[in-house]
Amino acid sequence: MGRTRAVCLVGLTGHVVEVEAHLAASVPGFTLVGLPDASLAESRDRVRAAVTSSGVSWPQRRITVNLSPAALPKAGAAFDLAVAVATLAGAGACDPRAVDGAVHLGELGLDGRLRPVRGVLPAVAAAVAAGHPRVVVPIGNADEARLVPGAEVVAATSLREVLRRYGADVPEVDDEPVLVEHRGAPAASTADLADVVGQSSARWALEVAAAGGHHLLMVGPPGTGKTMLAARLPGLLPDLDERDAVEVTGVHSVSGTFRPGDGLLRRPPYEDPHHTATPAAVVGGGSGLPRPGAASRAHRGVLFLDEAPEFSPRVLETLRQPLEQGEIVLHRAAGSARYPARFQLVLAANPCPCGLSVGRGLDCTCTSLARRRYFSRLSGPLLDRVDVQVEVHPLSRADRLAQGSPEGSAVVADRVAHARDRARRRLAGTPWTTNAEVPGSWLRGRPGAPTHVLDRALDEGRLSLRGVDRVLRVAWTLADLAGRDVPGSDDVGQALLLRTRGQVAA
Incomplete structure (x- = not known):
């Protein structure tokens, strides 16, 4: 018998797996049990080739490798190293006691690297949380593994190097390490709000959304700056705290979009999938155990959907769960996975298919039915979850000439930070940190906020009860930006205008 350990990831939750190898004096064979998927089942051939390439004789016995707990579905090639080490420990090629005390992660190439x-x-x-701090990883994952406090990381280039550490008699060969460049790691936004000309109403709505963590909808014709404004929202948000940085980095690690050399991701991520993206690309999925999508990669950051009505209705409706709960639960035949997805949703839309239905709409060539059908792709339940909605109008020549020196992102970000700090102090002792996260029952129990305007809008059917709660959230954000302890009637009225796509003066 040979035993060691590996880790199985289901979503972001890791489960320590005991890898047991039993070698019997019988007809030679290799069986892998414990609910492996197709890529893991193929490790039998990878492991056999890697062992022989490392200068170690493959044991001619009946080998049974069990991945325990057997009821937990397991996927991926990260079990290769553990399977190889457990097998050779059972064959007596290395020290079984040393192998049993470590966790092994890594994929094996046919040459043993x-x-x-x-x-x-x-x-x-x-692994560290389960009491197994000594972890052997490929040298290409060493920087990432060392980000975990308390981990005793052993970086190795090849199976030969690992076996030598365990006392195996293998030839010394200088193996070239395999370093893989990770794709598409999110970079911190360098776009500045000072680049946006005019649009005072939209800039103010962007600041309110950033201060309270609210979702935002911008409606306007092409060329009015909706995409520019959305791209500058991450620059207004504060850095992630330690807990959020670890969680966000974990999501990008599972996605393969994390560059370990940059350390933990401290800036809010920004994801802007194309309108042809599938539900699996946006919310996650895939064969076997599901992978995170753009919504999870945007956790604690911004998910921007440009030309939102052009997205598939299936994609838009799947966002309703994370907008309410801050997480995505993906159920598949192979198992279910849970990923965090507490992002700020920013939607940008034209008023009609041609985009010219503004003002009197004299240049618009769309029929009234086409206009209605186009914007109705954004369903009522989805829009009911968007706190801030604003119209972005074209700038006239007079507006451009009257434009002074616009505020940059640093100035606005400072006001946002102060507003968030006020909200954090008010919410101390609760599980929430921003106004957008606060449930309606808690808001309605707070004294001071005048609600007679909202009650009338509720009676008239202009707001749902959820809409009333969301207006109250925005009103508290407006009060935080103004430095007030409780929102006044002006804050509630302005929040209602932001909710109903009215024009707001900064």
Whole structure:
């Protein structure tokens, strides 16, 4: 018998798996049990080739490798190293006691070199939390694994190097390490709000959304700056705290979009999928255990949907769960996975298919039915979850000439930080940190906010009860920006205008 450990990731949750190898004096064979998926089942051939390439004789016995707990679905090639080490420990090629005390993560190449794998950060964190701090990883994952406090990371280039550490008699060969460049890691936004000309109403709505963590809808013709404004929202948000930074980094580690050399992701991420994206690309999915999508990669950041009515209705409706609960639960035949997805949704839309239905709409070539059908792609339940809605109008020559020196992102971000700090102090002792997260029952129980205007809008059917709660959230954000302890009637009225796409003066 040979035993060691690996880690199985289900969503961001890591489970320590005991890898047991039993070698029997019988007809030679290799069986892998414990609910492996197709890529993991193929590790039998990878492991056999890697062992022989490392200068170690493959044991001619009946080998049974069990991944325990057997009822937990397991996927991926990260089990290769653990399977190889447990098998050779059972064959007596290395010290079984030393192998039993470590966790092994890594994919094996046919030449015996170790290849980096996804999800090392949450996997190592799970191993340390389970009381197994010594972790052997490929050298390409070493920087990422060392981000976990308390982890005793052993970085290796090849299976030969790992076996030598355990006392195996293998030839010394200088193996070239396998370093994989991770794709598409999110970079901190460098776009400045000072680049946006005019649009005082939209700029103010953007500041309110940033201060309270609210979702935002911008409606206007092409060329009015909707995409520019959305791209500058991450620059107004504060840095992530330690807990959120670890969680966001874990999501990007599982997605394969994390560059370990940059350390933990401290800036809010920004995702802007194309309108042809599928539901699996936006909310996550795929064969086997589902992978995170753009909504989870935007956790604690911004998810921007440009030309929102052009997105598939299936994509838009799948966002309703994360907008309410801040997480996505994906159920598949192979199992279910839970990913965090507490993002700020920013929607940009034209008023009609041609985009010219503004003002008197004399240049618009769309029929009234086409206009109605186009914007109705954004369903009522989805729009009911969007706190701030604003119209973005074209700038005239006079507006451009009258434009002074616009405020930059740093100035607005400072006001946003002060407003969030006021909200954080008010919400101390609760599980919430921004106004957008506060449930309506807690808001309605707070004294001081005048609600007679909202009661009338509720009676007239202009607001749902959820809409009333969301207007109250925005009113508290407006009070935080103004430095007031409780929102006044002006704050509630202005929040109602922001909710109903009215014109707001900063």
